Amino acid sequence: MTPMTEKARDAEAVSRFVERFAAQLVEAGMTRMPARVFAALLSSDSGALTSAELGEQLQVSPAAVSGAVRYLAQQHMVSREREPGSRRERYRVHSDQWYEALTNRDAVLKRWAESLREGVTSLGAETPAGRRLEETVAFFDFIRDELTAMMERWREHRERMPDRP
Numbered sequence: 001m002t003p004m005t006e007k008a009r010d011a012e013a014v015s016r017f018v019e020r021f022a023a024q025l026v027e028a029g030m031t032r033m034p035a036r037v038f039a040a041l042l043s044s045d046s047g048a049l050t051s052a053e054l055g056e057q058l059q060v061s062p063a064a065v066s067g068a069v070r071y072l073a074q075q076h077m078v079s080r081e082r083e084p085g086s087r088r089e090r091y092r093v094h095s096d097q098w099y100e101a102l103t104n105r106d107a108v109l110k111r112w113a114e115s116l117r118e119g120v121t122s123l124g125a126e127t128p129a130g131r132r133l134e135e136t137v138a139f140f141d142f143i144r145d146e147l148t149a150m151m152e153r154w155r156e157h158r159e160r161m162p163d164r165p
Contacts, residue, residue, distance in 0.1 A: 018043055018058075033060065037068040038077055041093040048081070048092040076100040099151060106147055113140040 018039040025035035036058050041049060049057070051065045058065075069091050072078040077097050080089050094100070116137045123130040 014043055015057075031071065033064050033068040034071040034075075036060075037065060037091070038072055038093065041078060041091060042097075047094065048090040050083075050088055050090050052088075054091070076104045099154070102147060102151065106144055109140045109144050109147075113137050113144075116140070 018036060021039040021042070022032065022035040025038065026032050030038075037054055040054055040057050041047060051062050051069070054060075054065045055062055069078060069080070072091075073080060077100065078091050078093050081092055082088070083090055116133045119133045120130045120137065123133065125131070125134060
């Protein structure tokens with residue numbers, strides 16, 4: 001069986017996948033347009049599309065694509081690259097995008113825990129609010145430790161995978 005090329009794919013089926021997966025990302029908390037752009041990039045064989053290609057596929061304006069890409073880049077889910085010899089940018093999703101996104105979440109959890117620790121000091125560790133904040137700090141610390149260990153296990157597992165991307 002030969003691999004199907006992007007041009008030979010059923011455009012309607014691809015569109016249905018993109019919209020369905022984007023809807024799941026929205027349910028998980030991502031805003032709609034970044035979710036659609038991410039799903040479109042993820043579903044392309046090259047993992048990279050121009051703003052014009054994304055706009056055409058998703059039937060949205062260049063401004064909508066630009067805002068979505070800006071958000072996704074801030075979340076470390078896509079990167080921008082210049083086409084050689086051109087001023088056009090391509091937006092790329094990498095095979096390690098989930099790792100990058102989770103690593104970014106680790107930094108967010110760390111900042112939240114630091115702020116909450118300050119809150120414990122401000123409110124007093126002996127107060128009900130201070131104890132609640134302390135428990136939240138402990139939870140975030142636990143999640144960060146587990147995330148670190150899990151990502152290390154993933155890297156080891158990925159190295160053993162046949163035909164890894």
